[in-house]
Amino acid sequence: MAVVNMSQITVTLHKAIAYIANPDKTEHGALVSANFSDDATNPAELARRMMATVEQSAGGNRANGVLAHHVIQSFSPEDSRRVTARELHELGIRFADEFTGGEYRYVIATHVDRGHTHNHIIICAASDVTFHKMRTKPGATIRRLREISDRLCRESGLNVLPEPKPARERRRHGVSFAELYASAKGDAVKDRIRAAIDTAAGASTDFDSFVRELNNAGVTVVVRGRHLTFTDMASGLRVRDVKLGRAYDELNVMARIGRHTVMPISFNRRMIAEQTDNAVRVWLPGTRRRLLITIPLTRIVRDGDTYRAYLPAASQQVVTGRRGRYAKQVRVEDLYGYFSRPPTRLEPAVHERMTVAIGKSDAQRRWYAMQARRLDELNRLADELNTAGRLAASGAAVDDAIAETTRRIEEEREAFQAALVAVCDTDGGGPLSDDAVVELRERERRLDELARELDTLRRVRAQAQHVKQRRHIRQPE
Structure with a gap:
C-alpha cells in the first residue's frame, strides 16, 4: 500500500532538496531524478532553477510565499520487499508526471534507509507553462494525489489503503487527518523530528553539538523563550516542543545530553563576571558581587541575553569569592536561594484538535x-x-x-x-x-x-x- 502526505516549503528550498537527495538515503544518488535536468546531483542548482520559475511567476517570490510542495509517497514494508527500489522510484515518476501534467518542475528521491521505501517529491509552486502558482486545497488535493497513487499501485500489483471514514464519523479531538494518514506508516513529520532529536541527543555533548547533529539530520532548532521550535527542512513544518511531548522540551533534552537529571537556573548576560572557552563565572544574585559560581559552557543554552544553565541535580556547586578563593559548597537545590525557581509547566504535553470542522455551512x-x-x-x-x-x-x-x-x-x-x-x-x-x-x-x-x-x-x-x-x-x- 502507499500512503500520501503533502506539505508546503516556504523557506530554504535548497536545504529541502539537499535533504531528500542525500546519497546515504538514495543508494548514492542513483534514486534521484528531476524532470527538468539530466543532472540531479546538485541540489543548489536544482533549487536555483526552481526559484527562477517562482520569481518569473505572477506575484513573484513573496515574503512567506509557497516556493514548492513536498509530497511523500510511502510504501508498506511488505510492498518494499516485493518490489525493488528502482521500480518504486519509476512508479513515483509516473505519479509525479500525472499530478503535475508536465507543467511543473519537480525533483524525486526514493529513500531506502528505513523499513519501508518512500518517495520524496518536491514540486515547484509555479508552472513552467503558465507561470501561475499551483492552486491547492487541503482536502481536494490530497484526495487527488491519493486517487492517482492508488490507481498506479493497483496497476503495479501493490495494495492500497481502505477508504477513510467521513469527517463527521471521526472524533473531534485528536491529531489532524493528514497526520493520521501519514502516521499509518510511521512517516509523520513529527515522528521524523522526534527520531532525529533522540539520535542527536545521544550523540551530543552540549547544546551546540546537538544543534549540529540535528542539522545533519535535516532538522533545525531555535530557542524561543523557554521553548524550542523545531523545523523539518524537507517539509518546512515548524513544531514547538510542547507538541512533541515532555521528552523533547529544553529541560529534558539537556538532561539527555548530560546523561543526568538536571535542575535549571537562569541569569542575564550582565551577571557574567568572566567567560573563557570552557566556562562562565557568574555572580550570585543578592551577594553584591562578592560570591560567584563557575558553570561549564556544555551545560548552558543561550537565548539572547538570557542564559539557562542545566546543572546535575545530585551535584555540589563550589562557591568562590571575587579572587577565586573557595568560600563554600552548596547543593544545586540551594542555588534557588539566589536564583529564581523556574515556573512549573502547566500545559499538557500534546493537545491538538481535528482541523476538520463540523457543520455544512x-x-x-x-x-x-x-x-x-x-x-x-x-x-x-x-x-x-x-x-x-x-x-x-x-x-x-x-x-x-x-x-x-x-x-x-x-x-x-x-x-x-x-x-x-x-x-x-x-x-x-x-x-x-x-x-x-x-x-x-x-x-x-x-x-x-x-x-x-x-x-x-x-x-x-x-x-x-x-x-x-x-x-x-x-x-x-
Whole structure:
C-alpha cells in the first residue's frame, strides 16, 4: 500500500532538496531524478532553477510565499520487499508526471534507509507553462494525489489503503487527518523530528553539538523563550516542543545530553563576571558581587541575553569569592536561594484538535465551535466545583493543596527525567524503543493530570479571592 502526505516549503528550498537527495538515503544518488535536468546531483542548482520559475511567476517570490510542495509517497514494508527500489522510484515518476501534467518542475528521491521505501517529491509552486502558482486545497488535493497513487499501485500489483471514514464519523479531538494518514506508516513529520532529536541527543555533548547533529539530520532548532521550535527542512513544518511531548522540551533534552537529571537556573548576560572557552563565572544574585559560581559552557543554552544553565541535580556547586578563593559548597537545590525557581509547566504535553470542522455551512460551524467552547468552560467549572467540594470535605486549605500538588509535580518531573536518561542509555542513543515510549507516556500522563489539578486549584483560589473582595466592597461603613 502507499500512503500520501503533502506539505508546503516556504523557506530554504535548497536545504529541502539537499535533504531528500542525500546519497546515504538514495543508494548514492542513483534514486534521484528531476524532470527538468539530466543532472540531479546538485541540489543548489536544482533549487536555483526552481526559484527562477517562482520569481518569473505572477506575484513573484513573496515574503512567506509557497516556493514548492513536498509530497511523500510511502510504501508498506511488505510492498518494499516485493518490489525493488528502482521500480518504486519509476512508479513515483509516473505519479509525479500525472499530478503535475508536465507543467511543473519537480525533483524525486526514493529513500531506502528505513523499513519501508518512500518517495520524496518536491514540486515547484509555479508552472513552467503558465507561470501561475499551483492552486491547492487541503482536502481536494490530497484526495487527488491519493486517487492517482492508488490507481498506479493497483496497476503495479501493490495494495492500497481502505477508504477513510467521513469527517463527521471521526472524533473531534485528536491529531489532524493528514497526520493520521501519514502516521499509518510511521512517516509523520513529527515522528521524523522526534527520531532525529533522540539520535542527536545521544550523540551530543552540549547544546551546540546537538544543534549540529540535528542539522545533519535535516532538522533545525531555535530557542524561543523557554521553548524550542523545531523545523523539518524537507517539509518546512515548524513544531514547538510542547507538541512533541515532555521528552523533547529544553529541560529534558539537556538532561539527555548530560546523561543526568538536571535542575535549571537562569541569569542575564550582565551577571557574567568572566567567560573563557570552557566556562562562565557568574555572580550570585543578592551577594553584591562578592560570591560567584563557575558553570561549564556544555551545560548552558543561550537565548539572547538570557542564559539557562542545566546543572546535575545530585551535584555540589563550589562557591568562590571575587579572587577565586573557595568560600563554600552548596547543593544545586540551594542555588534557588539566589536564583529564581523556574515556573512549573502547566500545559499538557500534546493537545491538538481535528482541523476538520463540523457543520455544512459557516453559520453551523460557528455555532458548533461556540458549543464546544461552552462545553470546555462547563468542564472547567465542574473541575473547580469538584475540587472546592473535596477541599471543603477534607478541611484542607487551598494554599496547602497547591503547595502539595506543586511538590508532587516536582517529584514526578524528576522521576520522568530520571527514567528518560535511563532509557536513553539503554537504547544506545538512537530513537526510543516502543517499550520506552510506553513507559514515558505513562509518566507523562501522570504529570499532565497533576498539572491540570494544579491549574484547577489556582482557579479555585482566584475565585475565592474574587468573592472575598466583592463581599468586602459590599459591607456597609
